[in-house]
Amino acid sequence: MTNRTWHAVAVAVVALASTVGCRTGPPSQPGDPMLNAIRAEEREGNLTYVESQGRRLFLHYCATCHGDDARGDGQNASNLSPAPPDMTARTSQDPALIRRVIAEGSAAVGRSPLSPPWGRSLSQQQIDYLVAYCQSIGRKKP
Amino acid sequence: MTKKDVLPDPVRRSMFAIGCIAVGAATAGFLAATFRFLVPNVLYEPSRRFDIGPPSDFPPGAVTFLPDRRLYVFNGPDGFYAISSICTHLGCNVKRGGPGFECPCHGSRFDENGQVAQGPAPKALAWYALSLSPHAQLVVDLDQQVSPEFRLRA
């Protein structure tokens, strides 16, 4: 090949390379404030999405007896005998047991009948959420 | 074309042969690729494996015809089974007639198990595999034909 051809080829290669370079350059990534706001809220609660769903249900259905933080100190707790347990004291929880108590009531596991069965009132999904939240209760906050 | 450009004859021939073989191979590959291109990878038609609802939708002893699936679903004493309503003769929809099925197009008749009783139909109506999905739905698999002994207990 002549010098001129070499030159032409070189120019073409440089042009090609620069085009490829422009296409693959890392795009600057500005923020997502909406997502960040939601994530900040999640971090604050120290709960995952599923657990926070469970917490919402817990506050609605359970907190009057079990207390807002599951310490067994709900406003109705003093009327109950046996009183609801302090769930924060437990470290490990068997999800199957929690599920059974929630769905079939405490009587189903041989305890007092004071904790009613929710299996027919709540959907499977909602019970999953509640179980997830109950498991998160004993977790230490970082 | 000066003297030094002239390659020795064998080299020349082998070069030509290499070129021919390479181009030939690539062309053959190309034809194969073209054929592969023609084979569709996805189908725009209802899935061949589909659920037809929970077993409770099919009362015991009853026959349910699913017109858009061209399928008879039986809930017999031994369990569930599904028989195609496509006549094996020329693809018309068979109807329930008497104890079995009859085809309105060319008069083929099939017994209650889909075996040919009379008429031009060359073979028995197809039986398809039924199974239960994890969500407790009956699932039909049109790609899986089964023998008339098949029953699904649900």
Next chain:
Amino acid sequence: MSQTIGSRTLTWLDGARRSVCRIGWPATDKDRAAAMISSLFLHIHPARVSRHVLKPTYTFALGLISGILFIVLAVTGLALMLYYVPYPPEAYRSMKDLQFVVTFGIVLRNIHRWSAHAMVGVVFLHMCRVFWTGSYKPPREFNWVIGVVLLLLTLGLSFTGYLLPWDQLAFWAITVGTNIAAYAPVVGDQVKFLLLGGHMIGPMTLLRFYVLHCVMLPLAMLLLISLHVWRVRKDGLSGAEIHASPTEELAGAFPASTKTYGLMAIGKRPRASVEARDPNDEVFAWPHLLYRELLVALAVIIVLHIVSLVFMAPLEEIADPTRTPNPAKAPWYFLGLQELVHYSALMGGVIVPTLLVLALLAVPYVDRGAAGSGRWFAPERKMANTIFTSLAAVFVVLTIVGTLFRGANWAWVWPWK
């Protein structure tokens, strides 16, 4: 016995072969000539060609490459039609299918796309070459006109194909392109209405463009390419004359044709025969020309494959008439016009393109002198070359400006920023 059967089978096979391909591998000059003349596909070549024709720096094989690209486009286009649905929004969905689920679909689509762009450029370069070598000089005036029409058809094919993916790029490029057409005086709006099959781009437009792209324009193209090549075959390649010297003594060995073929009748050649020339200047088309053509075809196909594997054909979001991208650009080969339209709609949309096309069509009839044909940049044609080159350069610069230097709101941008 077995030998008899074997030889009989061979004879039978040979007979079968002869029924298809009348001569074997051409080993003699007679066969080489016959190979060209007796083959439907090959006899668009003369049996023997001037050595001059084989010189790559004379034609750069641009016409050949255009033809190869047309064949590639036809083949890939036919394949793509098997999966393409010319109705929105299914059209867009089928593009996505080609991209994601059809085996080799994306490669085929890329090849089709890049070949189409390449063809526009190559045909343009081919025209420039023909001008710069003065190859439209008599008796080839009319072939130049056919060539200009082929250039327009190439643009038309590329333009109609541009809409088919039915993405934002397609939709708005065609919107801009058809609105440039609407600036034509008196008939502009009607032309646009007819082209779009309505007042706005919709399913009818897609169908129209589809039929134009897949049937009408390719047929017209095929017809005109045949005519174009046939004229080249009959008139000979330009430049052969000046390298040839009519030699009477050879006239008997290679009888010179004294006839020529017009569109309607056979007439007498207007000039002395260009085929009666020194056999030492000539070589047989088989294998010299055909072999080179094969190599060019191979090279083109290889380059197309490489480009198609490296660069994806663009496919943006699905067309949305309510969302105009900024900037909305016509296909790149119309961006010179769009740049002009940016200054004056009538000027850029109507007057300039009309004048350009008319001027191109009139070139061989205005520039009539025979001098300077068959050589690159013949000094005798300094004037013509200067005018043509500067016009072409202006157009190329405008196109580059429109393509690379225009950003949102058609404001000037530097492409590297």
Next chain:
Amino acid sequence: MGVAVEVRNTAPPRLHLVFAGLGLAFLVIFSWVLFHEGAAEWRTTQARFRRLETTVKNPHQLAQAAGVGGLRQIWLPDLGRVDRCETCHLGIDDPAFARAPAPFAAHPGTWLSTHPTDRFGCTPCHDGQGQATDYATVAHQPQPFVTRPMRPLETIEANCGVCHRALDPPDAPRLAEGRRLIVESGCFSCHEIPGFEGMTFRGPSLDSIGYKVRPAWLTSWLKDPKGYLPQSKMGNFRLSSDEIGSLQGFLLSQRAQVPLDSTGVDWKKADTANGRALFGELRCVSCHAVNGRGGTAGPELTRIGDKVRRDWLFSYLKDPHRVQADTPMLQYRLSDPQWRDVTAFLLEQYSSADTGAEPPPVTYQDARVLAAGRAVFERRGCPSCHRLAAIKDAGRIGPSLAGIADRDPDELPYGTNVVRHTTDNYIFLKVLLPDTLGQTSTMPTFAFTPADAAKIALALASIRKTDLPASYVLRRPAPVPYRPGGKFGELVARYRCLSCHTVGGFGGDLSTVPLDRIGSQLQRDYLVKYLLNPGAVRVSVEARMPVFHMLPDEAKTIADYFSMVFLDDGVEQYDTRFTAEEARRGQELYGQLGCQACHQLGTKGGYVGPELSETGARLRPGWIAAWLSKPQIYKPGTLQPDYGLSGADARALTAYLTSLGRSPAAKARGGNAQ
């Protein structure tokens, strides 16, 4: 011819080299194409899955499982979607893969049971490019030319709202909260918002505001409503001091309704102790909060003394409907001296220490100021929320939000905020900081927390210009306004029953008791008694029914109407001849099921649910049985669990409960509780 011709007429040898080179290059390139196709990401992913499958399943299950070769797609012609996600997410619908690594893990939760993939696909919820078959182009992360990359799980509820147009979709708390905030903030007063049609949001009408408020309060309010009252629903309009001045002048000159003549009231005799007692007795805090405690249905009263004039307050309390016809506040039956005491108590108790003496009402005469104030009033869309007879409501001042989530993100303004250009981010910024988007905005700043603004944005992001098939859309039925006539109607209007109770979904949501079947639930005599002196049925509920000081005739009218009209036919037919055995069995069940955990009986039991000692005189047996059998049907989200009682068990419990609290005479009449 000879050798020379032979040489001349064969191809030049160098071309053979080129030919061989090109041929090989072609072969290489073509192999590259083949490789390109064969090494597709999804193929390797499927190979990985097949290896995983052998560890997850036993041979029998493997034989049963459908093969996983090739591309898989869910084709939803109704939705115009093709989702090929299951090409790689192969275990998505198989519980056996619950703990499998991505991308093979089963879908968490029970979403696929409620939203089967063959009907809903994947992208209607998750977004992204369902047609694509490799990780990048699917748009798991934002991609060029993909309008909707996959939503992160944090905001995925926006897509729930595309189909679930009801106000409170199940299991989508952020969406529900966002929609609640929209309703609470009255966004639809200024914007047309699909899904919120027919809803109205009203601030107080301003026809007689000149008599109502103190000028100093008005100034500070207009400057920053939340500064005076953090719970205020009114946003900060970012008015200049000039605008505030003229607007204040304009508003104070609005004096359509002269307050009742309070000259006869001897304020010196005002007994604030009695006022305090009445304030408690009337249960004002059910609707009004003081010092952060109490209801939110009415305005907060903590600093009422700084805000209103004495004469106006007195007149308003005495006859709120005369002063402000559209107020949700009810009209009590109290005497002038009683109202005087309440007024005095409120003004004394709930005012800042530095509240000066009440200035006399001033009429602003400067026409220029008034015109300027009026212009501000109209320009900033005040009539959208506040009625003013002098000004015609010009309709919604803000742009319609129909299809807002489908607007071109790159065409929207973001001001100086450095954010990714998405409609989500635009809506979020607009809600949070309407004045920072580089355009002058008339939209007020509502001072939402970022989390609340995100939820509102999420709710708005579900407003797409979709043409979903009707079978996919869950709509909220628009409540039909309920306006009874006659004497009953007058009473409903006077006591504003529908400010707290609903009939057919129409009305306020303060009370937990809809009135639709109240006649079948409660006995007529009990209704009369309760209306005259509403006691506490649920010990733990703070919002109580106000003590209306209703006349006995009025109570009877209402109770009769209830007992005749608001009936549930399904509950009415019930055999009330209970046996003693049934009652005994019911009592047993009461203990077994743990009813005492929530219900009080005598002095024992919890106070989550209603007290049950008087049940026999309060509830009708048909209702008790119906309620116990399927409480969720009558009141979704109730704390009464569904025990799955058999008919006999429900009847036994009913028999037992019916026997509680009945008078001996009623018992003697037999089982019939009527």
